[in-house]
Amino acid sequence: MNRLADRLAPWILIGLLLAGWEGACRALAIPSYRLPPPSAVAAALIANAPLLLASAWNTFAMAMIALALASFVACTIALAASLSNPLQRAVGPLAVALQVTPVVALAPLIQIWAGIDHPKAAVVALTAVVAFFPIYSGAVAGLSASDPDLERLFDLYGATPLQGLAKLRIPSAVPFLLEGHKVAVGLSLVGAVVAEFAAGSGGSQGLAWRILEAGNRLQTARMIAALVVLAMMGGALHAAFSALERRLLARWLGR
Amino acid sequence: MTEGARAVDIAALAGVTVDYPGRGRALGPFDFAIGAGEIVALVGPSGCGKSTALRLLAGLELPGGGAVKRTAGRGETSVVFQSPTLAPWRSASANVALPLELAGASRGEGRARARAALAQVGLADASEARPAQLSGGMAMRVALARALVTDPRLLLLDEPFAALDEITRRALADDVLALWAKYRPAIVFVTHSVEEAVYMASRIVVMTPGPGRLAAETRTDSPAPRPKGFRTTPAFRGAAEAVSDQLALAMAQPR
Numbered sequence: 001m002n003r004l005a006d007r008l009a010p011w012i013l014i015g016l017l018l019a020g021w022e023g024a025c026r027a028l029a030i031p032s033y034r035l036p037p038p039s040a041v042a043a044a045l046i047a048n049a050p051l052l053l054a055s056a057w058n059t060f061a062m063a064m065i066a067l068a069l070a071s072f073v074a075c076t077i078a079l080a081a082s083l084s085n086p087l088q089r090a091v092g093p094l095a096v097a098l099q100v101t102p103v104v105a106l107a108p109l110i111q112i113w114a115g116i117d118h119p120k121a122a123v124v125a126l127t128a129v130v131a132f133f134p135i136y137s138g139a140v141a142g143l144s145a146s147d148p149d150l151e152r153l154f155d156l157y158g159a160t161p162l163q164g165l166a167k168l169r170i171p172s173a174v175p176f177l178l179e180g181h182k183v184a185v186g187l188s189l190v191g192a193v194v195a196e197f198a199a200g201s202g203g204s205q206g207l208a209w210r211i212l213e214a215g216n217r218l219q220t221a222r223m224i225a226a227l228v229v230l231a232m233m234g235g236a237l238h239a240a241f242s243a244l245e246r247r248l249l250a251r252w253l254g255r
Numbered sequence: 256m257t258e259g260a261r262a263v264d265i266a267a268l269a270g271v272t273v274d275y276p277g278r279g280r281a282l283g284p285f286d287f288a289i290g291a292g293e294i295v296a297l298v299g300p301s302g303c304g305k306s307t308a309l310r311l312l313a314g315l316e317l318p319g320g321g322a323v324k325r326t327a328g329r330g331e332t333s334v335v336f337q338s339p340t341l342a343p344w345r346s347a348s349a350n351v352a353l354p355l356e357l358a359g360a361s362r363g364e365g366r367a368r369a370r371a372a373l374a375q376v377g378l379a380d381a382s383e384a385r386p387a388q389l390s391g392g393m394a395m396r397v398a399l400a401r402a403l404v405t406d407p408r409l410l411l412l413d414e415p416f417a418a419l420d421e422i423t424r425r426a427l428a429d430d431v432l433a434l435w436a437k438y439r440p441a442i443v444f445v446t447h448s449v450e451e452a453v454y455m456a457s458r459i460v461v462m463t464p465g466p467g468r469l470a471a472e473t474r475t476d477s478p479a480p481r482p483k484g485f486r487t488t489p490a491f492r493g494a495a496e497a498v499s500d501q502l503a504l505a506m507a508q509p510r
Binding site for chain 1: 310313314315329330332333334336338340342343344346353354356357358384385386387388405
């Protein structure tokens with residue numbers, strides 16, 4: 001009973017807020033370009049569903065391509081850095097510098113490099129920059145987080161550096177890598193939307209573009225409908241990757 | 256028996272010292288030797304350098320001064336640490352097979368010998384279990400099987416039962432003695448339990464507080480495996496009292 005109430009609680013709150021919103025719009029006769037009632041948003045959502053879903057797919061695809069790219073680059077660099085202390089120290093400040101530079105500020109530069117004809121490439125590159133850091137720092141931490149006593153055993157049994165990497169350091173890094181990727185998934189969606197705003201123009205055709213476009217036309221209901229789709233996609237993606245991480249981690253640790 | 260009269264020394268420390276930067280001297284000068292098939296307990300207060308001495312004997316650390324002599328080669332020495340130190344992503348048998356794998360044995364051969372070693376410690380049925388599914392005592396047995404699978408001439412036990420409850424501790428002590436009676440490796444056994452030392456060892460070396468030096472040495476000529484009720488015999492009580500007195504005397508000495 002209590003668990004049911006717990007599960008329903010957020011939905012009840014959302015329902016109450018929507019009802020209040022709808023009621024206020026009607027009672028105060030707010031113009032719909034300023035604040036459309038939820039019913040108008042729902043209507044816009046249904047009317048534009050194919051377009052919104054196609055745009056959502058575009059944003060999702062760009063985020064996932066960027067995630068894969070960031071994962072590959074971050075893991076490769078972390079692996080190389082783990083084999084060489086000077087390299088690790090050299091890469092560290094650069095990685096941090098990349099992390100603390102706002103992605104919006106990088107957009108014009110990346111746009112020049114990608115070329116005005118390749119807005120999707122620019123978005124993917126900017127998103128990959130955002131997703132890079134959590135994966136890289138997770139990989140670096142994980143690769144140096146093996147049990148010191150296990151390291152001693154590997155020494156004792158005369159393991160080669162390659163054996164130490166393959167049979168101890170990389171397996172020890174798996175939980176950190178899973179965590180890093182989980183964080184990066186959420187960031188990559190945010191990154192994709194921000195990158196689209198900053199560098200997308202019309203060519204990327206993602207959700208951010210739909211929001212901009214509807215805003216320019218004062219189609220506020222469509223704008224909010226696009227936001228709703230974005231929020232739902234973000235929530236679904238986060239839930240899916242959290243569940244995946246939990247399952248993989250439990251499997252890896254044999255729990 | 257003097258040092259020189261021992262027929263074969265498996266390993267010996269001659270006037271070794273170990274200093275850690277910033278923390279000063281951790282061990283020595285310390286003399287120690289162990290002959291083939293002997294069980295020696297190293298007893299001393301926390302921080303006296305027992306574990307450091309063990310790492311020197313294992314060849315995992317080099318002394319700042321003095322000499323380490325080892326006739327047991329790299330592949331002939333095994334260590335069991337205070338925690339089981341198992342790789343959580345590997346099954347029990349895969350953990351036990353690890354030293355063989357690192358030495359280049361095939362997967363099939365490694366697993367077969369690992370299963371045999373697990374059977375020796377009474378875990379024939381748990382070979383596919385993951386460490387997370389094992390109790391503390393069972394995990395320690397897996398660590399013991401891993402140490403024995405290489406058929407070592409020198410077995411180094413670093414407070415292996417310290418984290419276990421009394422009943423499990425006694426059962427494991429008997430298991431170690433039974434395995435010793437079968438394979439006769441030389442065993443160095445670090446503990447801060449006087450009872451455990453007297454129960455396990457034929458020679459008990461008492462160390463001074465850190466930096467540890469030799470304080471006293473006691474021999475017990477007790478039968479192995481220990482007869483039932485051995486802990487209540489006058490021989491056991493007498494030796495335990497003697498070692499306790501030596502330890503108290505060592506602790507009272509100015510550093």
